[in-house]
Amino acid sequence: MDLLGDQTVRPIPCNKENVVLVSMYVKDHVFRGHQDAVDQLVWHKTNADLLATASGDRTVRIWDSRASKCQANIPTKGENINIAWHPDGNLIAVGSKEDVISFVDTRKMKVVKDCPFRFEVNELTWNNAGTLFYLTSGNGTVNIFRLEWPVRSISFSFDGALLASGSEDHVIDISDTRSGERVADLPVDAAIFTIAWHPKKLLLAFACEDKEAPRGPRETGQLKLFGFPN
Incomplete structure (x- = not known):
């Protein structure tokens, strides 16, 4: 997957050894729509055709890689720089430059909660079971929130x-x-x-x-x- 400065997203196939064969891939799919840089993307955990992108244009987009089109364009309040998809596929967490994490319900395709933090939020992710939510901070800590239910x-x-x-x-x-x-x-x-x-x-x-x-x-x-x- 190539994140380009021209606000496009381009998947690049790999061979069995995970080596990118730029000269051999058959089709170059370019996904256009973002109006600013795409800083991070994430694949759906169970639906291999879907991926989501976080952009500085204050949107999260969900793409169908097989159909080469945008399935949803979800507005957010901040310039987005990181993103994580919950293992069950029903929730996306996206972090902004303003250190606000927005939670997107993918069944409603809208932000259902904005959570501001008082520290610099860098990376975020869930564990494979979806019970723990991890936040890394600019002061060198990893914050873990337990979500058992x-x-x-x-x-x-x-x-x-x-x-x-x-x-x-x-x-x-x-x-x-x-x-x-x-x-x-x-x-x-x-x-x-x-x-x-x-x-x-x-x-x-x-x-x-x-x-x-x-x-x-x-x-x-x-x-x-x-x-x-x-």
Whole structure:
């Protein structure tokens, strides 16, 4: 795969020894559409025909390598420089020059969450099981976030120091964004629907299914608050 300065993406076949045979490849597919440099790309983990690109033009594009065309053009807020695709294919993480990681839901083809960091974010990736999310920083650290169950919602505290994630394991994990260490586990009665930190203090609001409510044709929910001492 060749990342070119003219905002194009070009796959180059390799032989069995993984040596690029520039003079022997049959067809040169050029993918055009980005309006700025393509800084990083990633292949879909299970669909070998799809790849995604991160560009300084503030978009993420998903390409069909077999059809040589763009399948989706997803706008983001920042100039993108790194990208990772979750192993299940349903989520793309893209990092910008402003140290904001945007999470793209590939089923909806849109950004569902923007997460700013207070340190320089360089590379990002998931492990093969999709349970760990890795961030490397400009200060020489590797930050690891554990995702053992499907995560439904994440939120950063107002000062960017804490990251809360709500998943289907009936626990809200709260981690230190600088060290990556877990600082609190908040047990809940049901799978989390959504979570959000207060904009000015360490007060976490979250909503989940109400297990004590009478059963009906639709799920019922409840809202709760959890506060850290200042």
